[in-house]
Amino acid sequence: MTVLADLIQPDKGQPARTIHIVDKQNFDDWLAAQPERHRTAIDAQDMKPTPFARAILPGDKADDWSVVTVVADRVRLSSWCLAKLAETLPAGTYRLAEGEPGAALFGWLSAQYRFDTYRKDEKAAPARILLTGEVNRIADTVRTAKATARVRDLVNTPTLDMGPADLEAAVAALARKHDGECKVTRGDELEQGYPMIHAVGMAADKARAPRLIELSWGRKDAPRVAIVGKGVCFDTGGLDIKPSAGMRLMKKDMGGAAHALALAGLVMEHNLPVRLHLLIPAVENAIAGNALRPGDVIISRKGLSVEVANTDAEGRLILADALVRAVEDEPELLIDFATLTGAARVALGPDLPALFANDDALATDMAANGTAEDDPLWRLPLWTGYDDMLKSDVADLNNSPDGGFAGSITAALFLSRFVPDTLPWAHFDTFAWRPSAKPGRPKGGEALGLRAAWGLLRQRYG
Structure with missing residues (x-):
């Protein structure tokens, strides 16, 4: 297995092949200044000045070669501009001909991620090492890449090996590593204290019983930050059962929990001066004789009654009880992640998490950090004009309005x-999945919104 920490190293003048970086604006001038053998090689490899294009440039000897690649902007390298090279170059050590990789260090690591837990280890993945003079940047980049890999690993793992107990084990291991406190509420205590978490998960078998997993860390007098993640380890849709095509990827319905866990890990690894409270309601939305039924009414932890119009709108139910628990400790900032609605994907596609926030400054700062980290998001409104859609004839709230209008907005309003x-609150409706590969971003589980949220926390508390 490739160790990410080994793939970027301090540049101490060690032997390395050279990477030349050009963009469309300077490509012709650069090419004109090259020796004839380089121009011939570029022509033979049919390289054009489009991002991610690359060519091997011959040197004076057979094994003496370098590489040229095209980026969108050679002045400001993005996270992904070197990612294609990190996926395709032969194993070896490389350095830029001019300048430093900067943000591209993250993409270099992210591109070499592999999920190989269930594959026979036929041969080790080739290690492509990038040298940098920005020594202070290496540790932070490795930590962020590892957090991204953590999200991918958790989401990619099949439900058979990633049930509520497995999420609990992951949080407990993180707590032990950083001297945090882990508390788990299950059984009768869960039913009495967190009725909606219990109701969603009660149809699962005993080994996969629902629970609320909490991790506390940091000085008790430090600013309190709560992070909540939706942990539906598999979602059949309940009695409002999903079609097989809709159920195929439901192992990823705990993607919010994966994001929350990874973000909490970054907070602790960087020793951010906060009092952290991580909460993961972990359930399997299964089908059995005791499953939650359409039309049932549940009294939430807050005391509000909720009519279950659709058992496939279960994520907001478990999140609501967890959010109430988080609020009880009076944090100064609350962030949640959830693979909550298909409506967000219809509106924004797979790449852009929908961001909802009840605080304009928080939303602005979160979006700015998303842009800075090449982890874009898009704010959608908490449009109170749609509050009437949540009305119920028999309860305080309805969990799934009829009609399908503004589905991600009504879920956030719920x-x-x-x-x-x-209380400043940010809600990420994230996909946690990449349906097709892009350079540095393989198909499968994906961290979408993680680096934006981490950038904000560092900005505010670092």
Whole structure:
């Protein structure tokens, strides 16, 4: 297995092959200044000045070669501009001909991620090492890449090996590593204290019983930050059962929990001066004789009654109870992640998490950090004009309005009923999955919004 920490190293003048970086604006001038053998090689390899294009440049000897690649902007390298090279170059050590990789260090690591847990180890993946003079940047980049890999690993793992107990084990291991405190609520205590978490997960067998997993870390007098992640380890849809095509990827319905766990890990690894509270409601939305039924009414932890119009709108139910628990400790910032609605994907596609926030400054800062980290997101409104859609004839709230209009907004509005207006709160409706590969971003589980949120936390507390 490739160790990410080994793939970027301090540049101490060790032997390495050279990477030349050009962009469309300077490509012709650069090419004109090259020796004839380089121009011939580029022509033979049919290299054009388009991003991610690359060519091997021959040197004076057979094994003396370098590489040229085209980026969108050679002045400001993005996270992904060297990622294609990291996927395709032969194993070896490389350095840039001019300048430093900067943000591209992350893409270099991210591109070499592999999920090979279930594959026979036929041969080790080739290690492509990139040298940099930005020594202070290496540790941070490795930590962020590892956090991204953590999200991918958790989401990619099949439900058979990633049930509620497995999420609990992952949080417990993180707590032990950083001297945190892990608490798990299950059974009768869960049913009494967190009725909606219990109701969603009660049809699962005993080994996969629902639970609320909490991790606390940091000085008790430090600013309190709560991070909540939706941990639906598999979602059949309940009695409102999904079609087989809709169920195929439901191992990823704990992607919010994966993001929350990874973000909590970054907070602790960087020793951010906060009092961290991580909460993961972990369930399997299964089908059995005791499954939650359409039309049932549940009294939430907050005391609000909720009519279950659709058992496939279960994520907001478990999140609501967890959000109430987070609010009870009076944090100054609350962030949640959830693979919550298909409506967000219809609106924004797979790449852009929908961001909802009850605080404009928080939303602005989160979006700015997403841009800075090449981890874009898009704010959608908590449009209170749609509050009427949440009305129920028999309860305080309805979990799934009829009609399908503004599905991601009404889901966020539902959650907002469990968060005080005075508490800055950001809600990520993220996909946690990449349906097709891009350079540095393989198909499968993906961290979408993680680096934006981490950038904000560092900005505010670092």
